[in-house]
Amino acid sequence: MSIETAPAPPPAERRTSDVVREAFSKYGLILVLLALPLYLGVHDVAEDGSLTQLGNNLVLGLSNGAIYALIALGYTLVYGIIELINFAHGEVFMIGSFVAFGLWGTIGLGLATGVLGLIGGLFVSLVLAMIVCGVLNVMIERVAYKPLRNAPKLAPLITAIGFSFILQNVGVLWLGSSPSSVPDLIHSQSVLFDISGVEVHRGDVLAVAVTIPLVFLLTSFISRSRLGKAMRATAQDPDAARLMGINVNTTISLTFLLGGMLAGAAGLINLLYQTSVWYFQGFTAGLIAFTAAVMGGIGNLKGAVLGGLIIGCIQQLAEFRIGAEWTSAVVFAYLVLIMVFRPQGLIGEVTREAG
Amino acid sequence: MTELRTRLKGRENLLGAIVALTIAAFLPLFFDPLSNIVDNCILAAAYVVMALGLNIVVGFAGLLDLGYVAFYAFGAYTVGWFASDHFSAINGQKGIHVLAGEFADKLPGIHLNFLLVMVAALAITGLAGMLIGLPTLRLRGDYIAIVTLAFGEIVYRFAVNGDEINIANGYHLTNGRQAISPIDSIDLPGLANFDSAISLRPYYWFVLVLVALVLLVNFRLRDSRQGRAWIAIREDEVAAASMGVPLVKTKLMAYATGAAFGGLSGTFLGSYLTSVNANNFQFGFSIFILAMIILGGLGSIWGVAFGAILLSFINTYFIPDVFNSVPRKLGLDFDLTILNFGIFGFLILIVMVLRPQGLFPERRRALELTEGVGVADSTFEVNAP
Numbered sequence: 001m002s003i004e005t006a007p008a009p010p011p012a013e014r015r016t017s018d019v020v021r022e023a024f025s026k027y028g029l030i031l032v033l034l035a036l037p038l039y040l041g042v043h044d045v046a047e048d049g050s051l052t053q054l055g056n057n058l059v060l061g062l063s064n065g066a067i068y069a070l071i072a073l074g075y076t077l078v079y080g081i082i083e084l085i086n087f088a089h090g091e092v093f094m095i096g097s098f099v100a101f102g103l104w105g106t107i108g109l110g111l112a113t114g115v116l117g118l119i120g121g122l123f124v125s126l127v128l129a130m131i132v133c134g135v136l137n138v139m140i141e142r143v144a145y146k147p148l149r150n151a152p153k154l155a156p157l158i159t160a161i162g163f164s165f166i167l168q169n170v171g172v173l174w175l176g177s178s179p180s181s182v183p184d185l186i187h188s189q190s191v192l193f194d195i196s197g198v199e200v201h202r203g204d205v206l207a208v209a210v211t212i213p214l215v216f217l218l219t220s221f222i223s224r225s226r227l228g229k230a231m232r233a234t235a236q237d238p239d240a241a242r243l244m245g246i247n248v249n250t251t252i253s254l255t256f257l258l259g260g261m262l263a264g265a266a267g268l269i270n271l272l273y274q275t276s277v278w279y280f281q282g283f284t285a286g287l288i289a290f291t292a293a294v295m296g297g298i299g300n301l302k303g304a305v306l307g308g309l310i311i312g313c314i315q316q317l318a319e320f321r322i323g324a325e326w327t328s329a330v331v332f333a334y335l336v337l338i339m340v341f342r343p344q345g346l347i348g349e350v351t352r353e354a355g
Numbered sequence: 356m357t358e359l360r361t362r363l364k365g366r367e368n369l370l371g372a373i374v375a376l377t378i379a380a381f382l383p384l385f386f387d388p389l390s391n392i393v394d395n396c397i398l399a400a401a402y403v404v405m406a407l408g409l410n411i412v413v414g415f416a417g418l419l420d421l422g423y424v425a426f427y428a429f430g431a432y433t434v435g436w437f438a439s440d441h442f443s444a445i446n447g448q449k450g451i452h453v454l455a456g457e458f459a460d461k462l463p464g465i466h467l468n469f470l471l472v473m474v475a476a477l478a479i480t481g482l483a484g485m486l487i488g489l490p491t492l493r494l495r496g497d498y499i500a501i502v503t504l505a506f507g508e509i510v511y512r513f514a515v516n517g518d519e520i521n522i523a524n525g526y527h528l529t530n531g532r533q534a535i536s537p538i539d540s541i542d543l544p545g546l547a548n549f550d551s552a553i554s555l556r557p558y559y560w561f562v563l564v565l566v567a568l569v570l571l572v573n574f575r576l577r578d579s580r581q582g583r584a585w586i587a588i589r590e591d592e593v594a595a596a597s598m599g600v601p602l603v604k605t606k607l608m609a610y611a612t613g614a615a616f617g618g619l620s621g622t623f624l625g626s627y628l629t630s631v632n633a634n635n636f637q638f639g640f641s642i643f644i645l646a647m648i649i650l651g652g653l654g655s656i657w658g659v660a661f662g663a664i665l666l667s668f669i670n671t672y673f674i675p676d677v678f679n680s681v682p683r684k685l686g687l688d689f690d691l692t693i694l695n696f697g698i699f700g701f702l703i704l705i706v707m708v709l710r711p712q713g714l715f716p717e718r719r720r721a722l723e724l725t726e727g728v729g730v731a732d733s734t735f736e737v738n739a740p
Contacts, residue, residue, distance in 0.1 A: 144704060151711060154500070155724065157497050162646075162699075166700045287508075332505040336505045
């Protein structure tokens with residue numbers, strides 16, 4: 001700083017404005033996130049005298065959000081470790097749906113299959129989708145990111161976009177360019193139970209029932225296992241990790257493997273839940289999940305899950321209350337607001353990029 | 356000696372531009388005035404204008420803009436509003452006409468002369484570029500890319516759903532996928548109206564003049580104080596700021612200039628295609644233009660122009676006409692045109708991995724981009740701060 005710097009303004013004045021600014025940046029995002037459900041809740045009470053409609057929206061939001069959370073975990077894992085937005089991640093999720101759907105056709109899993117066969121078939125397709133997506137994600141890292149690890153940061157982002165277009169076209173070649181409908185194996189829309197009018201469908205239960213154990217497994221893997229420790233160490237400081245005898249390349253590959261596997265699981269759930277599959281599903285879902293990851297604080301696993309659930313609710317509210325054609329605009333508006341005003345997210349730390 | 360060399364180098368570009376544009380100007384005389392080749396050349400030239408605009412943002416200033424299609428949309432809707440019968444009942448069905456051509460002069464709606472529309476589009480898109488750039492100022496690198504992408508998608512959503520938005524007296528913001536059509540043909544003072552049913556040549560020459568102007572502006576800007584500031588913040592933002600480069604102003608200028616070129620091209624394309632359809636403003640188009648500048652060489656003006664022409668011809672000629680029979684010959688049953696974005700994605704990928712500086716690199720940018728590439732295995736720990 002040069003000597004002629006203007007004298008600092010009186011401290012008392014400064015403190016007030018700082019407090020206001022701090023409070024705004026801390027709670028502003030929460031206020032913005034609550035605005036839509038609060039408004040709709042008041043609106044519902046005023047119109048029908050009950051919150052049933054909002055409750056129904058939120059149930060769907062949470063189950064959709066569970067799917068987004070799984071995808072968002074993949075973004076956040078990869079960003080945490082090499083500070084890269086894996087733009088092709090949404091497409092990996094899409095390929096997961098395609099693989100599971102392809103397997104159903106091959107092993108003849110359909111509406112006529114019995115309960116035991118159905119459970120076995122779904123388990124096999126879950127495992128296969130997870131393996132294929134995990135391996136695919138590792139392959140993407142090898143081909144598109146690894147050669148560019150020391151290049152300017154925009155280079156791997158650009159190759160990621162290239163890869164995402166390639167995978168989309170694989171989807172087009174596979175099942176054509178319009179959405180294909182999928183047999184509703186689990187009758188995902190049938191109501192399982194309701195809590196004072198708020199309906200919970202089979203699909204909602206499935207989404208949550210698959211997501212919770214996976215998230216639990218992932219977090220305990222990362223916090224307990226040796227490899228998880230290696231991942232955390234690499235995320236903190238790759239150089240020091242390497243000096244401590246950690247194979248950084250293997251650890252990065254492992255991260256991509258885990259992220260891809262979660263995306264594969266999300267692909268299967270989405271297939272059962274939406275009963276349709278489309279080459280473009282990955283693009284939108286990927287961006288929504290990325291929004292979730294940023295909202296929770298990118299690099300933060302709990303944040304990704306929380307962000308996924310919140311963005312799922314916002315997406316469903318936008319879909320049913322504002323209009324389905326505006327959903328992506330609403331979600332993207334939230335994305336811009338979060339990235340601009342609170343890039344560190346709800347519970348994230350200040351990263352080099354965002355700070 | 357060095358001075359002589361730099362002066363010669365400046366001449367080289369000027370000479371190259373004159374030769375290239377002169378050859379280009381005579382090109383359509385060898386083809387039928389309505390032939391597809393002239394049509395493809397017009398599109399290619401329009402994409403050159405856009406790619407040179409994006410090159411200012413991405414290539415010079417190093418701000419990865421993934422929502423460039425928004426400016427195409429703004430430019431196209433400017434011509435859609437101010438040179439068509441979109442506002443059909445305005446001024447008591449008589450319409451508003453400012454120096455409009457003899458044909459458009461009697462139609463309802465707003466009809467401005469095409470040159471006025473272009474000026475309006477420059478102002479509107481430049482302003483839009485600044486507004487979209489404003490929120491990204493605090494961010495760096497990949498976050499800018501995502502925020503601009505989000506803006507591009509929001510603009511696309513407004514374009515698609517604009518037929519439900521009433522702005523005033525039952526007029527819609529856009530016509531969505533129904534397209535605003537027809538758009539007035541270009542009416543230059545002293546010349547007859549352009550008519551794409553008779554000859555495409557006037558359109559070609561017109562867009563060639565645009566290319567020449569944009570090339571000139573690009574070269575002059577690159578070598579100006581402004582251009583050096585852009586390159587400085589691209590190479591090291593912190594260092595540039597501490598050397599006295601005003602970051603906010605410099606970045607906003609890059610966004611505004613890049614956006615203005617995109618809008619200019621969008622205005623021309625709207626008039627040339629005689630319709631403004633929301634379907635044209637999808638995310639893929641941003642990547643199409645980005646692929647051009649990556650292929651040609653980020654920051655390299657000639658490279659970008661070449662990349663734009665090459666990719667445009669791959670899109671309009673090689674994929675649908677030349678190589679479309681390849682899958683069938685291989686015994687596969689699909690249309691190659693559905694894979695065009697996969698092909699662009701593949702091109703981006705291999706260029707970025709194998710030759711990140713592009714086909715015709717700019718020397719300075721090439722050094723920056725190849726530094727550390729290909730040595731990832733052995734020196735991962737060396738380059739990190």
